[in-house]
Amino acid sequence: MELMNIARVRWACRRGMLELDILFQPFVETQYEAMTDDDKNTFIRLLECEDPELFAWFMGHEQCQDPLLADMIIKVRGRPAP
Numbered sequence: 001m002e003l004m005n006i007a008r009v010r011w012a013c014r015r016g017m018l019e020l021d022i023l024f025q026p027f028v029e030t031q032y033e034a035m036t037d038d039d040k041n042t043f044i045r046l047l048e049c050e051d052p053e054l055f056a057w058f059m060g061h062e063q064c065q066d067p068l069l070a071d072m073i074i075k076v077r078g079r080p081a082p
């Protein structure tokens with residue numbers, strides 16, 4: 001999978017839900033560049049998910065069944081899910 005350039009990743013972080021913007025945008029600005037290519041690919045896969053699904057995962061209403069995405073959610077949140 002080819003990595004997106006940082007400008008495209010920033011654009012993909014602009015979501016339809018403010019709660020997701022608040023999570024994704026600071027994460028990209030502070031963490032994305034230092035991540036491994038594998039983690040970048042996982043983050044990009046996470047960005048390809050639908051907003052309602054992302055919201056449910058990040059708010060702890062549902063558990064993401066993909067272990068790589070679940071780990072990335074923890075990284076973006078900066079702490080384990082409740």
